[in-house]
Structures are given as structure tokens and as C-alpha cells.
Amino acid sequence: MAKLKPKSSAALRRPAAKVHVRYTVDGETKTVVALGHLDEVQELKRGGSKITEVAEDDNSLVIAEGAVLGEGAFSRVVKASEETTGRQFAMKRMTKSAALQCPEHVYCEQIITRNMAHPFCIRQYASFQDSHHLYFLFDLMPGGDLMDVLVAEAKVIKYPMPEEGSLRQGCLAQKVKMWQGFSEELARFYVASVVLALEYLHENHYVFRDLKPENVLIDAQGYAKLGDFGFAKQVELGGRTYTFCGTPGYVLYIALAAALLWLAAVAPENIMGRGYGHSVDWWTLGVLMYVLLTARQPFTSPKTQDPMEVMRRIVDERWPVRYPPYMSTEAR
Incomplete structure (x- = not known):
């Protein structure tokens, strides 16, 4: 099993990629363009397979929001699907103002879940942000909780x-x-x-x-x-x-x-x-x-x-x- 290793300063220099988040309000489809990481976008578009070549259209990702799975005072979790592969995830959306109230908690969840590789620990597949929100893609757990x-x-x-x-x-x-x-x-x-x-x-x-x-x-x-x-x-x-x-x-x-x-x-x-x-x-x-x-x-x-x-x-x-x-x- 992979060890959890803190990310180096090189992580701050990762190439960026666009993530188009589509959602529906009152029957009207809207899109928010967020900024993510190129390596995560490419991995998601290939369904998690090893990257061998980088195509020109692999620098963006489309995520479609679905049903709401849970909602709290500062965040919302929805069912989401990736357009290319059809894979489904749980997408957590948090306002940046809320994240500023508990930055250590947000950082811990981000760094640990992104670097974990264990069948009984939830995994994070990507993170991205727009001007007002932070987004995280996790394993979809449709069975609820214990x-x-x-x-x-x-x-x-x-x-x-x-x-x-x-x-x-x-x-x-x-x-x-x-x-x-x-x-x-x-x-x-x-x-x-x-x-x-x-x-x-x-x-x-x-x-x-x-x-x-x-x-x-x-x-x-x-x-x-x-x-x-x-x-x-x-x-x-x-x-x-x-x-x-x-x-x-x-x-x-x-x-x-x-x-x-x-x-x-x-x-x-x-x-x-x-x-x-x-x-x-x-x-x-x-x-x-x-x-x-x-x-x-x-x-x-x-x-x-x-x-x-x-x-x-x-x-x-x-x-x-x-x-x-x-x-x-x-x-x-």
C-alpha cells in the first residue's frame, strides 16, 4: 500500500486545466468554469488508467451535477458524473469563506484523501476551484453511513x-x-x-x-x-x-x-x-x-x-x- 507523503513544493507548480461544472436551476442548464490540475483531469478522462500520451483536448473536463446527497451549513455534496467516461463520484462543494473558518480541517482532508490508497478509506480523485467555491471529487458511497x-x-x-x-x-x-x-x-x-x-x-x-x-x-x-x-x-x-x-x-x-x-x-x-x-x-x-x-x-x-x-x-x-x-x- 502506498505511504502517505506530504506534497512537495512542486505540487504548487502543477499545470492547470479547466473543469466545466454543469448544473440545472429551474430547468435551465448552467456552467461554471473552475480551475483544476492537468494531471488529475487527464487521469479522470482516461478512467484512472496510466497516461501514455497527452491529446490536445485533454486539458479540460466536464462534470455534470446530479442529485443532492447531503447538505450542511458550509458545504453541499452532490452526485456527479464525468462526461467522457460516465464515472460517477460524490462532489463536495464548499464556499471559500467557509473554508477560511477551518483551513486546517480542509487541508487535512485534502492532503490525506488525495494520497491514500486503501480499500477501506475514502479516496479523493480531484480538486478544483472557481472564484467563490472549492470542489472535491470523492468515491460515491450510495449506501449512506453506518x-x-x-x-x-x-x-x-x-x-x-x-x-x-x-x-x-x-x-x-x-x-x-x-x-x-x-x-x-x-x-x-x-x-x-x-x-x-x-x-x-x-x-x-x-x-x-x-x-x-x-x-x-x-x-x-x-x-x-x-x-x-x-x-x-x-x-x-x-x-x-x-x-x-x-x-x-x-x-x-x-x-x-x-x-x-x-x-x-x-x-x-x-x-x-x-x-x-x-x-x-x-x-x-x-x-x-x-x-x-x-x-x-x-x-x-x-x-x-x-x-x-x-x-x-x-x-x-x-x-x-x-x-x-x-x-x-x-x-x-
């Missing part, structure tokens, strides 16, 4: 819970309602994919730092790819970083409910400010496994609305994580 899969799979079951000393045992025991997520076989399939992706990142000295179901995307065949590398950071093996980041730290001051939702994914080292390394990704992987199997958070029971209480539970080594009775010993 949260979508979890919502479809999660269900409330009635599980027999025999009381000690009671004559009502086995099928006669009182049944208690509880949430159940993925089957263990399905969870093992997705978790294995994430493990391979994290190992690849760590081998190349990157920490992902924001693992959650929404950042694990699903392709048309049902396979998973790690996506959204905005919080990823280069950390050498054995090194540490001290930034309090990830979904919980970002939303803590925005919405209490959102903070509680993913606060459990923050590692103890992060909360206590002692610095953390690659181990933070394995902590969040454990939280992800628990959520996929139980459709619940590991540190929010007994129920609490206080994010500080959740933090106290995370750093308390004596705090018992409760496992549902249907979970196997192996899964625990």
Missing part, C-alpha cells in the same frame, strides 16, 4: 430476565424490553473493515480522532470506507497531541443533546488533558462496537443529561459498563 444502517437494523426486543430464587425460569421468566443493534456477525464485518483502515492510517503516522457511525460510509456493494478526515492529524508513533477535538468537543457548546450523544467517544486521555496518541482511535472503536451491538451509548446509563457526569464516568476506571444479556462473552 448510522443509517444502524437505524434500519436496531429494534426493541423482549429478553427473558429470570429473577434469583424465582420459579419462573427459562421461557417462563419475565421478559424485559431492551434495544438491540446489529447481529454480532454483521458488527464483526464492519468493525474489521474499520480496524484495517485505522491500522493503515497509524502505519502512516495519522490519527483519525473522530470515529463514529456517521463517518463510516457504505458503498454500493455494502462495504465500508472511513470518511471525513477533517480532524485527522499527523502524530508519530509514540508521540502525543493535546487538542480536545472530535464531535463531542465541537458540539458541546452548541447543543446539550448532541454533546451527550457522542461524548462517550472521547477518550479519558483527551478529557484529562494528558495528551494522547494512536490509542484514542482504539478507544473510539470500542465505543463504536458497543453502539453498533446495543444501539445505546456505554456511559449514559443510568440516564443523565449532564455532560460533566458523562466525563466523570469515562475517566473513572471503576465505572461499570453494562452489557445487555444477549451479548456474547466474545463480544464483551
